[in-house]
Amino acid sequence: MKKQKKEVDSTTEEKIKEAARVVFTRKGYAAARTRDIAEEAGINLALLNYYFRSKEKLFDIIMMENIQRFIVGAKEILADEDTSLKDKTEKIASRYIDMLILNPDLPLFILSELRANPDQLVDKMGVKTLIAKSNYFQQLKDAAKMQKVNPMHYFMNTMALIVFPFVASPMIMNIGNLKQADFIALMQERKKLIAKWVEAIVKAK
Amino acid sequence: MKKQKKEVDSTTEEKIKEAARVVFTRKGYAAARTRDIAEEAGINLALLNYYFRSKEKLFDIIMMENIQRFIVGAKEILADEDTSLKDKTEKIASRYIDMLILNPDLPLFILSELRANPDQLVDKMGVKTLIAKSNYFQQLKDAAKMQKVNPMHYFMNTMALIVFPFVASPMIMNIGNLKQADFIALMQERKKLIAKWVEAIVKAK
DNA sequence: ATCTTTTTTAATCATTTGATTAATTTATTT
DNA sequence: AAATAAATTAATCAAATGATTAAAAAAGAT
Numbered sequence: 001m002k003k004q005k006k007e008v009d010s011t012t013e014e015k016i017k018e019a020a021r022v023v024f025t026r027k028g029y030a031a032a033r034t035r036d037i038a039e040e041a042g043i044n045l046a047l048l049n050y051y052f053r054s055k056e057k058l059f060d061i062i063m064m065e066n067i068q069r070f071i072v073g074a075k076e077i078l079a080d081e082d083t084s085l086k087d088k089t090e091k092i093a094s095r096y097i098d099m100l101i102l103n104p105d106l107p108l109f110i111l112s113e114l115r116a117n118p119d120q121l122v123d124k125m126g127v128k129t130l131i132a133k134s135n136y137f138q139q140l141k142d143a144a145k146m147q148k149v150n151p152m153h154y155f156m157n158t159m160a161l162i163v164f165p166f167v168a169s170p171m172i173m174n175i176g177n178l179k180q181a182d183f184i185a186l187m188q189e190r191k192k193l194i195a196k197w198v199e200a201i202v203k204a205k
Numbered sequence: 206m207k208k209q210k211k212e213v214d215s216t217t218e219e220k221i222k223e224a225a226r227v228v229f230t231r232k233g234y235a236a237a238r239t240r241d242i243a244e245e246a247g248i249n250l251a252l253l254n255y256y257f258r259s260k261e262k263l264f265d266i267i268m269m270e271n272i273q274r275f276i277v278g279a280k281e282i283l284a285d286e287d288t289s290l291k292d293k294t295e296k297i298a299s300r301y302i303d304m305l306i307l308n309p310d311l312p313l314f315i316l317s318e319l320r321a322n323p324d325q326l327v328d329k330m331g332v333k334t335l336i337a338k339s340n341y342f343q344q345l346k347d348a349a350k351m352q353k354v355n356p357m358h359y360f361m362n363t364m365a366l367i368v369f370p371f372v373a374s375p376m377i378m379n380i381g382n383l384k385q386a387d388f389i390a391l392m393q394e395r396k397k398l399i400a401k402w403v404e405a406i407v408k409a410k
Numbered sequence: 411a412t413c414t415t416t417t418t419t420a421a422t423c424a425t426t427t428g429a430t431t432a433a434t435t436t437a438t439t440t
Numbered sequence: 441a442a443a444t445a446a447a448t449t450a451a452t453c454a455a456a457t458g459a460t461t462a463a464a465a466a467a468g469a470t
Binding site for chain 2: 027028029030031105108111112114115116122123127128131132149150152153155156157159160161163164165167168169170171172174175176178186189190193196197199200201203204205
């Protein structure tokens with residue numbers, strides 16, 4: 001009944017999930033074919049429905065896990081009462097840039113599917129409270145109050161500086177004449193720069 | 206043979222194109238159904254193929270026009286030899302934010318389809334030379350030289366600050382408890398702020 | 411008015427695609 | 441080893457979907 005788990009990711013179920021993650025994340029729900037996933041996983045198409053019932057059910061699982069993957073680890077950084085805003089920004093930037101180098105399709109996937117499905121997926125994942133009630137957001141508010149600016153601006157700016165290059169990487173690489181390695185090198189540089197920039201923004205004028 | 210053009214957008218061909226723009230831009234190529242487009246246009250499905258041969262041909266036209274819509278008007282601002290970097294940034298931010306308020310789905314659509322089709326669509330549209338050879342980019346390079354930083358960083362930052370909030374608007378509105386009108390008000394505020402922020406970034410540290 | 415061309419419609423086709431079924435193979439239990 | 445359960449496969453189904461066709465309607469030309 002139970003599959004032996006000596007190789008953790010070698011069960012059929014795991015092979016399907018991993019293939020689904022690759023295909024869904026790269027092509028999006030609508031463009032992904034269940035046959036693509038089956039082929040990527042090296043399994044018979046029927047097994048996909050045998051293990052996950054439907055394309056949609058499988059997608060929901062992947063979507064959940066992808067969002068989790070996106071916010072995991074952020075909580076401790078954002079909650080830390082002993083670090084400055086600049087410290088947090090640098091840690092967040094560093095962690096996310098590393099993660100995005102490994103999963104470059106993740107943000108565009110999430111943002112696209114989020115727009116397509118006005119579900120409360122974000123709600124469900126508790127992103128809102130994670131951020132809005134964090135020490136980080138309080139520090140943002142403090143900084144914003146002095147500038148008489150909506151703190152959401154600073155939050156958007158930080159996210160933008162971290163995530164946008166990955167969302168727009170084909171265009172960036174084209175305009176800047178960059179190869180894959182050049183782009184990654186640029187992103188590595190940003191780990192330190194972003195915190196500096198955000199600090200400059202917060203203190204601007 | 207020729208349709209009279211008294212009402213410019215009332216010809217069947219135009220109705221289809223406009224409907225296609227709406228549906229493609231909102232749902233992307235893969236999720237858009239030719240029947241959706243026909244219904245949105247209020248025409249018989251066969252007319253879509255009669256006028257445009259195929260879904261793909263119609264899409265290519267819309268894609269071209271959408272990219273054009275994205276870069277039109279930027280050229281003069283970027284080329285102007287008599288304005289400062291800050292002036293240009295402010296003008297670009299203002300123009301793009303206005304445009305994005307009217308076409309909020311445009312950037313995610315372009316970025317998604319650009320990633321899906323590694324064609325040289327960007328090449329074809331001449332975005333690269335438009336930017337790389339502009340007075341604007343020269344000013345970016347000058348600023349970057351002093352900071353010993355790749356000028357692409359500043360380009361990415363400016364694009365990010367302008368475009369990202371629209372790409373991530375569902376998440377932003379959720380986290381910030383914002384209604385549509387609140388979000389637009391925030392974007393209006395950014396018109397002025399972005400140039401200030403970019404200036405602060407360029408001069409940072 | 412008649413003829414020709416263009417536009418529009420309803421019906422249908424062929425393919426793709428998500429899903430199911432029945433049979434076969436493999437693993438587990440007794 | 442026999443019996444039972446789980447996993448896998450090939451074949452097939454039904455619905456969706458892009459596209460075509462033949463006929464009808466509308467517009468334009470003679």
